[in-house]
Amino acid sequence: MAVLLGYCRLITAVNRWLAGAVSVLVFVMVAVISYEVVARYFFDAPTVWAMELSTLLFGPYFLLAGPYLLHTAGHVNVDILHSRLPKRTASGLDCLTYGLIVVVSAVFIYQSLPVAMNAYNSGETSFTAWNPAIWPVKVLIPVAFFMLLLQALAESIEAARRALTGEVSV
Amino acid sequence: MSSTLVLAMMFVGLLMLLLSGMPLAFVLTSLAVLFTITLWGVDALVLTVLQTFDAMTSDILLAIPLYVLMASVLQRSGIIEALYRAMELWFRRLPGGLAVGTIAICTVMAAMTGIVGAAVAAMGILALPSMLQRGYDQRLALGTICAGGTLGILIPPSIITIVYAATAQISVGKMFAAGIVPGLVLAGLYVAYIVIRAIIQPEKAPRQMDGEVNLREMFASLKSLILPTLIVISVLGSIYAGIATPTEAAAVGVVGALISAGFQRELKLTNLRAAAMDTLRVTTMIMWITIGAKIFVSIFTGTGGADSLLLFIEDLEVNRWLVLLAMMLVLVFLGLFLDEIGIILLCVPVFLPIIDAFGFDPLWFGVLFLITAQMAYITPPFGYTLFYIKGVLPDGIGMETVYRAIVPFLILQLIALTLFILFPDLVTWLPDQIAKPAHS
Amino acid sequence: AAQDNPSVNWRMQALWDAGTTPYEYEKKFVERVAELTDGQFQIRLFAGGQLAPSAQAFEAVRAGAFQMMKTFDGYEAGSIPAFAFTSTVPFGFPEPDQYEAWFYEKGGLELAREAYAKAGLFYIAPTVYGQEPIHAKFPLESLDDLKGKKGRFVGLASTVMGEFGVATTGLPTAEVYQALEKGVIDLADRGDLTANLEAGLGEVAGYVIVPGFHQPTTATSYVANQNAYNQLPESYKAALEVAAREVSSSLRQHIMAQDAVALQKFEEQGVEVIHLDSSIIAEGRLTAMKAWEKAAGDDELANEVLDSQVAFMKELGLME
Ligand code: NA
Ligand code: NA
Numbered sequence A: 001m002a003v004l005l006g007y008c009r010l011i012t013a014v015n016r017w018l019a020g021a022v023s024v025l026v027f028v029m030v031a032v033i034s035y036e037v038v039a040r041y042f043f044d045a046p047t048v049w050a051m052e053l054s055t056l057l058f059g060p061y062f063l064l065a066g067p068y069l070l071h072t073a074g075h076v077n078v079d080i081l082h083s084r085l086p087k088r089t090a091s092g093l094d095c096l097t098y099g100l101i102v103v104v105s106a107v108f109i110y111q112s113l114p115v116a117m118n119a120y121n122s123g124e125t126s127f128t129a130w131n132p133a134i135w136p137v138k139v140l141i142p143v144a145f146f147m148l149l150l151q152a153l154a155e156s157i158e159a160a161r162r163a164l165t166g167e168v169s170v
Numbered sequence B: 001m002s003s004t005l006v007l008a009m010m011f012v013g014l015l016m017l018l019l020s021g022m023p024l025a026f027v028l029t030s031l032a033v034l035f036t037i038t039l040w041g042v043d044a045l046v047l048t049v050l051q052t053f054d055a056m057t058s059d060i061l062l063a064i065p066l067y068v069l070m071a072s073v074l075q076r077s078g079i080i081e082a083l084y085r086a087m088e089l090w091f092r093r094l095p096g097g098l099a100v101g102t103i104a105i106c107t108v109m110a111a112m113t114g115i116v117g118a119a120v121a122a123m124g125i126l127a128l129p130s131m132l133q134r135g136y137d138q139r140l141a142l143g144t145i146c147a148g149g150t151l152g153i154l155i156p157p158s159i160i161t162i163v164y165a166a167t168a169q170i171s172v173g174k175m176f177a178a179g180i181v182p183g184l185v186l187a188g189l190y191v192a193y194i195v196i197r198a199i200i201q202p203e204k205a206p207r208q209m210d211g212e213v214n215l216r217e218m219f220a221s222l223k224s225l226i227l228p229t230l231i232v233i234s235v236l237g238s239i240y241a242g243i244a245t246p247t248e249a250a251a252v253g254v255v256g257a258l259i260s261a262g263f264q265r266e267l268k269l270t271n272l273r274a275a276a277m278d279t280l281r282v283t284t285m286i287m288w289i290t291i292g293a294k295i296f297v298s299i300f301t302g303t304g305g306a307d308s309l310l311l312f313i314e315d316l317e318v319n320r321w322l323v324l325l326a327m328m329l330v331l332v333f334l335g336l337f338l339d340e341i342g343i344i345l346l347c348v349p350v351f352l353p354i355i356d357a358f359g360f361d362p363l364w365f366g367v368l369f370l371i372t373a374q375m376a377y378i379t380p381p382f383g384y385t386l387f388y389i390k391g392v393l394p395d396g397i398g399m400e401t402v403y404r405a406i407v408p409f410l411i412l413q414l415i416a417l418t419l420f421i422l423f424p425d426l427v428t429w430l431p432d433q434i435a436k437p438a439h440s
Numbered sequence C: 001a002a003q004d005n006p007s008v009n010w011r012m013q014a015l016w017d018a019g020t021t022p023y024e025y026e027k028k029f030v031e032r033v034a035e036l037t038d039g040q041f042q043i044r045l046f047a048g049g050q051l052a053p054s055a056q057a058f059e060a061v062r063a064g065a066f067q068m069m070k071t072f073d074g075y076e077a078g079s080i081p082a083f084a085f086t087s088t089v090p091f092g093f094p095e096p097d098q099y100e101a102w103f104y105e106k107g108g109l110e111l112a113r114e115a116y117a118k119a120g121l122f123y124i125a126p127t128v129y130g131q132e133p134i135h136a137k138f139p140l141e142s143l144d145d146l147k148g149k150k151g152r153f154v155g156l157a158s159t160v161m162g163e164f165g166v167a168t169t170g171l172p173t174a175e176v177y178q179a180l181e182k183g184v185i186d187l188a189d190r191g192d193l194t195a196n197l198e199a200g201l202g203e204v205a206g207y208v209i210v211p212g213f214h215q216p217t218t219a220t221s222y223v224a225n226q227n228a229y230n231q232l233p234e235s236y237k238a239a240l241e242v243a244a245r246e247v248s249s250s251l252r253q254h255i256m257a258q259d260a261v262a263l264q265k266f267e268e269q270g271v272e273v274i275h276l277d278s279s280i281i282a283e284g285r286l287t288a289m290k291a292w293e294k295a296a297g298d299d300e301l302a303n304e305v306l307d308s309q310v311a312f313m314k315e316l317g318l319m320e
Helices: A002-023 A025-043 A050-063 A066-071 A087-121 A135-165 B003-019 B024-040 B042-056 B063-076 B079-090 B097-112 B116-133 B138-153 B159-168 B172-200 B215-221 B223-240 B246-263 B269-302 B307-315 B320-334 B340-357 B362-378 B384-390 B399-422 B425-433 C021-036 C054-063 C083-087 C096-105 C108-117 C156-163 C173-182 C193-198 C226-230 C234-268 C279-296 C300-315
Strands: C008-013 C041-046 C068-071 C121-129 C134-136 C150-152 C167-169 C207-210 C218-225 C272-275
Touching (some): A002 A025, A025 B063, A025 B246, A025 B269, A050 B063, A050 B269, A066 A135, A066 B269, A087 B024, A135 B042, B003 B307, B042 B269, B063 B116, B063 B223, B063 B246, B079 B097, B079 B116, B079 B215, B079 B223, B079 B246, B097 B138, B097 B172, B097 B223, B116 B384, B138 B172, B159 B362, B215 B223, B307 B320, B320 B362, B362 B425, B399 B425, C008 C054, C021 C234, C054 C121, C054 C218, C083 C108, C083 C218, C083 C279, C096 C108, C096 C218, C121 C226, C121 C234, C156 C167, C207 C234, C218 C226, C218 C234
Parallel strands (some): C008 C041, C150 C167
Antiparallel strands (some): C134 C207
């Protein structure tokens, strides 16, 4: 039991750190886009990279924060029935729905690995005037879903514990 | 498997999983995975990954974190609270004054962005705390923000309008112009409703009537308008002067908000960190739902979920107005589980030849379509706006409150829809005026 | 006989939105395939982006989500450099017939097949059509006029236009109208003349420049999943190729005819149509070649494709 709870805490801590790390990217996007606006309008010198760079940052920004949001219940749900269920029944149901997220994450990982590998092996670039590598963005998909799988597993364990003991979270 | 059965199964599956309390983003992906395996084939599961990648590289949706960050910085630096204090003083005599002011801010926001998620989330962050704090009825406040937030579909710029124009092959500019009057009419209806409601039930929209308010205090409060106005001017100005695209203008708005926070001496690391976390949370919530919706739509289309409905419309041989009604109903029904862009790609190519054959104006139909899309966005149990707003609610307000909040505004939209069907000039007058030559 | 003619059902994703002219020709394509196989080979057609995002359709067909697609090779040029030349070449072949001849007479088809084979995909055949226009807010009479202007171009064209002094941005298609309207950019490429007319570009840009030297000719591709293709009887494979070649010429001729109508409508709108002399494409070709070579890089197949096209251009007298 202690091992399981330790696992839950560890995964949550890692994902929390990940979310904290990507949260600053929004300021980078603002800076890059503002630079582009100034360069184009005032100096007639638009860059070939600014808009594309901010687009490339956007995906990792929200994808890597997804797992932590699962822990904070930040992914919106419909609570109409759920909030009326007895606490332990609700926890049992949560255990199942988090389990389903584990399965779906596994499907995503299995499906995205070949896509990521193809992109990596061909050194995929965007074929624009700037032409940056875009395989890193594709590689992040299995990574993010792996972290989601671990977090969903942790939440499922937590929910099972609540269902069995009737306690609220630690 | 028959298309009707697919449709029924998807609808029921969606409802059941939603009721289990599973987050919407994963309800959509789980169902899509399940239906792909059972109705299409394991090979098609790769679509989940491709849609994810596509959402990750969307240069249009990039505006979401920018607008949310702008709202959060303004809120955390007290600028919005000061604005609401000023509105409170000035709108003292106007029943429901703050909600009316909120609709006005929503209308301005609608002119800045075409992304509904960005507008609704930003308005939720901006307006909700100030309204609830002053004892406004939860439902009135929520309904106001949800309905106001969707005005951005009609008032240009608007992504859905661009997608409709592209699919229907009509000019983006005319389509934009066609949305302006209907958008303002809707905003007017919302204001009228709020005022009437506040007169009948003053307790739902309390006013700060006690205490003498002197003129000096009122005019001093106007200072709070300066910073927000400058930000609005910088955003709208950079769009209309050709300095920035709508997405870029959002970044201009963030810079404006940061500078304003600096003037208020609120540009602190704690505020910035909190605003960054707000932004990450809201953007992540919206984007994971977007991924789920994109996957769900492509599986729905691939397995032929809408085929029987669309065939039914194509084969309908009745009065033209009944056909129009049937098309609207199909749109609202599909809006129960698809996102609006998916609906456009699915329905518009089927509907337009019919529209043409019956001699309806595709521009006018486009506006009806957009209003219907707007209704679909807020129709319980499943409207994306409802989920976005729930994502920014304080703890303790559940989905049920959101559902109840929206009903009167849905009825108002229905009234507006009827109005535009009866008086098509409201829609077509403005675009006819600006059918201008290109040389400039 | 049933043994020889099994019933086959495929899904295919087109490149364009439903209701557009090129999409109507994809309908003709699937109808023709059915007709040629006595109705035994049915291809269910989806519009661009309906199943997979257009730029990602490549991976979807590779994985077998659907069996075939109409695609634009340029989408994948970032991973397979040869595709830079099998889709559209800025300042490339000025006549679609020349480009199509490269495919069918000069080994282009085999080279394209080789490029696709690496990805587990089978290249059936191209659809080749003529120029796409440039829409500008200023009168563009020569390549010198490009200097210092802000333009929207994608793919290899953005690099090439950069060589002529255009500051390029890759705005999304959806933002082209507004960006021209507000003057964020001075010139842009978007789609063919008819599509751009319908999108209202004439309301926001006063000049249409034809031919668009950034895209003098275009080839889009019918591509199938290799496994699915291997399982087809020979006669079905032949049906795909026959239908593809028919659509290529019929769509090309249709666009050519429509272009004249569209240009007239632009002029009625008050837009000035600038017809550039054909020599202008030849003039810019040498500069563009630097960008071609850069795009081919050190990729063996890409260089083979490029050399083969350049050799044919020389034979045609398009280059020294
Ligand atoms: Na808008
Ligand atoms: Na809905």
